[in-house]
Amino acid sequence: MTEKSKVAIRERPLHEVKAEITRRAGHLNPLDGIHAEDAGRISKALTSLDRDEWAKEWSKVGFEYEAKADALEKSGGDSNQIREHYELAFNYFRIGRYPCAGSPGQAQAYRDSLRAFRKAARYFDPPMEIVEVPFGDKKLIGYLQIPPGIKKPPVVMHWGGVDGWKEDRQRNHVRFNRAGLAGFAIDMPGTGESPVRFTDADAQRTFSVLIDYLLTRSDIDAGRLGVWGGSFGGYWAAKLAFVEAQRLKGAVFHGSNVHYGFQENWLRPALTEKASAAIFGPVGLLQARSKAMGVKTLEELLKAAPALSLLQQGLLDQPSAPLLGVNGKLDDQAPIEDIYLLMEHGNPKEARIYPQGGHMGRGAGVRDEEITGMIIAWLKLRLAQ
Numbered sequence: 148m149t150e151k152s153k154v155a156i157r158e159r160p161l162h163e164v165k166a167e168i169t170r171r172a173g174h175l176n177p178l179d180g181i182h183a184e185d186a187g188r189i190s191k192a193l194t195s196l197d198r199d200e201w202a203k204e205w206s207k208v209g210f211e212y213e214a215k216a217d218a219l220e221k222s223g224g225d226s227n228q229i230r231e232h233y234e235l236a237f238n239y240f241r242i243g244r245y246p247c248a249g250s251p252g253q254a255q256a257y258r259d260s261l262r263a264f265r266k267a268a269r270y271f272d273p274p275m276e277i278v279e280v281p282f283g284d285k286k287l288i289g290y291l292q293i294p295p296g297i298k299k300p301p302v303v304m305h306w307g308g309v310d311g312w313k314e315d316r317q318r319n320h321v322r323f324n325r326a327g328l329a330g331f332a333i334d335m336p337g338t339g340e341s342p343v344r345f346t347d348a349d350a351q352r353t354f355s356v357l358i359d360y361l362l363t364r365s366d367i368d369a370g371r372l373g374v375w376g377g378s379f380g381g382y383w384a385a386k387l388a389f390v391e392a393q394r395l396k397g398a399v400f401h402g403s404n405v406h407y408g409f410q411e412n413w414l415r416p417a418l419t420e421k422a423s424a425a426i427f428g429p430v431g432l433l434q435a436r437s438k439a440m441g442v443k444t445l446e447e448l449l450k451a452a453p454a455l456s457l458l459q460q461g462l463l464d465q466p467s468a469p470l471l472g473v474n475g476k477l478d479d480q481a482p483i484e485d486i487y488l489l490m491e492h493g494n495p496k497e498a499r500i501y502p503q504g505g506h507m508g509r510g511a512g513v514r515d516e517e518i519t520g521m522i523i524a525w526l527k528l529r530l531a532q
Contacts, residue, residue, distance in 0.1 A: 156419045156445065158196065158430035165190045167426050176515075177245050177310065177426060180238040180318075196427065199252030202243040206256050209239035213263050226270050233267035237314065246310035246425065246435040247338070261340075264314045273324065275317070278331070280360045285342035287353055289333040290317050293366060294324035301371035301396070301530035302329040302361060304354075308378025308403075309435035312339035316377075319519060326527045329367045333357060335380040337439030344441040345379075346451055354387055358394055373526045375399040378480070378507060379436060385489065386457060388467040395468035397529030399522050402474045402507035405485045406458040411449045413482055418445060421479035424506040432480065463492035469529050470496045473522060475504025497525075 159167065171178040172186035185208050192204050216232035219225070240263055243256030268275045273295050280287045290313055294300055303323055307316050313332040320330035336353060337345035343353060354374075361369035373396055376384030381403025388398035407413055418436070422429040433445060442448045457463055472486035483500060490496045499521060503511030508518050 156430045156433060157428045159426070159428040161193065161196055163428075164196060164426060165193065171426070176424075176509075177242055181235065181242070185239070198250035202250065202252035202256040205239050205243035206252075206259060209236045209243065209256075209259060209263065212236035212239065213259075213266070216266065230267050230270035233263050233270075236263040237267060241314065246427070246431045247438045249434050249438055260314065275320075278360070280357060282342060282353060282356055287333070287342070287357055288340045289313065289331050289357065290320075291329065291331045291367075292317075292320040292324060293329045294327055297327055299366065299368040300327055300329045301373070301527075302331055302367045302369055303373045303375055303526055303530075304331045304333060304357060304361065305375040306333045306335040306377070306380045306383070307338075308335070308380045309338060309432075309439045311377060311380075314339075319523075322519060322523055326523050328373075328523070328527060328530065331357075331361065335376065335383055335439075337441070338380075345439045346441060346455070351383075351386065351390065354383060355391065358391065362394075371396050371530045373397040373399070373530050375401065375522060375526065376403065377401045379403055379439070381481070382455065382457075385470065386462065388470045389457070389462040389465050392466050392468045396532060397469045397471065397526055398467075399526065400470060400472045400486070400489065401522065402478060402481050403485070404455075404481050405463075406456040406488055407482045407484045409452040409455045411453075414449055414452060415445075417480060418448070423479055424509070425480075458488065458492075463489065465493060467493055467496070471522070471525050472496060472498040473500075473508055473518065475501045475506060475508040475510060477504060477510070478506045478508075480506045 168186050168190045172183040173181055178186060189204050189208060212232045213236035216229050219229045237260050240256050240260035244253045244260060248254040248257040273292055276291045278289045278291050305316055313334045316332040323330035334341040336343045336350035343350050374384050374387055381400045384398045385400040385405050418433045419429050422432040425432045437448055440448060440451060442451055472489055474481060474483055474486060476483050486498050490498060501508040501513055504513055
């Protein structure tokens with residue numbers, strides 16, 4: 148290991164993480180969707196930030212809610228209550244694997260989260276279809292929900308970043324469906340059940356294969372297709388706007404990087420000192436990005452990242468699908484300059500920048516629901532054209 152790779156990478160101490168648990172429980176990522184009182188007892192039980200201990204304590208409560216749901220299901224209980232308990236179980240398991248399945252305990256928590264989520268999905272309305280698409284000797288998996296009563300609705304294929312996977316993204320389908328849009332949630336390369344890493348040569352092709360599949364369906368209109376990538380995954384939405392310009396009606400680049408955010412002078416402080424949105428601090432963000440990219444150290448990541456630049460790949464002056472850039476001006480995970488860069492090249496782009504917002508535009512009184520609503524309204528407009 149080089150001297151540079153031994154650089155101190157900040158991790159919030161246990162007492163700060165516990166304070167963040169209290170602050171975020173029940174309403175802020177990644178602790179939304181849980182009960183504050185449960186978070187309190189989990190926080191009290193934590194004696195370290197060992198990732199297996201973290202997974203174990205959150206998973207204990209996940210098993211409690213899963214058992215309650217199983218018992219209700221067996222006794223023929225109320226379906227809404229069964230679903231809610233399974234969803235709670237999923238959320239506790241999900242936090243247990245956060246920010247990625249980087250330890251044996253977190254990998255198990257992830258498997259448990261999938262089980263609980265898919266139990267909950269049996270009670271979703273409208274029904275959720277688990278789609279499996281062949282990809283060589285592997286498969287790509289997505290969750291599709293189609294609004295009832297609409298013949299061949301437009302569809303939005305969407306994904307999150309290194310810590311928000313397709314199960315987390317599915318919650319937006321209620322709002323998609325109300326807007327008359329089908330929602331198709333997937334894992335970006337390097338996360339969840341994706342069979343490829345972020346930096347693999349065929350990572351881009353996973354999206355194109357899924358578009359091919361959507362175009363075969365008669366119950367949606369994939370000729371009116373939008374994509375939305377969040378956080379680190381926003382990179383792929385920007386890239387697809389260029390490489391799939393003819394097949395997309397709109398792309399949302401939400402809180403991510405296209406060039407400046409892949410350079411060492413940005414990445415080194417972002418991954419060692421800043422990352423204020425990450426509950427463990429920079430060390431958690433580095434851990435999750437490293438796993439997604441298939442690297443082991445900060446120095447390996449810094450070496451691999453510049454090749455991801457869409458500027459260096461020569462894409463930015465090519466024609467693109469309609470592209471919306473969204474972020475907070477104060478984001479310390481993805482530089483706002485990357486949205487400006489997109490707008491300075493090629494055909495005209497659109498942007499919504501939150502001047503006091505942090506990562507993804509969050510903060511300064513701006514609620515996630517407001518940002519999500521704005522993005523869905525933009526997609527609805529674009530997909531109607």
